[in-house]
Amino acid sequence: MMKPEVLSMHKSSDTSLILELRLSADLVWFRGHFPTYPLLPGVTQVNWVMEYAGEILRLDKAFSGMEVVKFQRPLLPDETVSLHIDWLKEKHRLVFRYALGETIASSGKITLCP
Secondary structure, three states: OOOOEEEEEEEEEEEEEEEEEOOOOOHHHHHOOOOOOOOOOOHHHHHHHHHHHHHHHHOOOOOEEEEEEEEEOOOOOOEEEEEEEEHHHHOOOEEEEEEEEEEEEEEEEEEEEO
């Protein structure tokens, strides 16, 4: 399995999205990313932001770079997390954060090509 189960989706506008995701232990990304302590790799988190922004917000723009990316808490197998994505069109940026309740696990800004 490549992507998490989407438990709920709330699209408050054409530029803002919140997904509730279940990170099944069966996700391929947990295998080998530390054999004794599996966690969701940061590159996978960024990739999912790009994929969901493309699919749901209909953004068809290429990745250009990242800014202020922070991984503050590991995302572990069988956790449920919320993914918040905001598209700042005028700045060509996706602002994202993964959270477990009030705890921010990771956050950042992805710059897309104009």
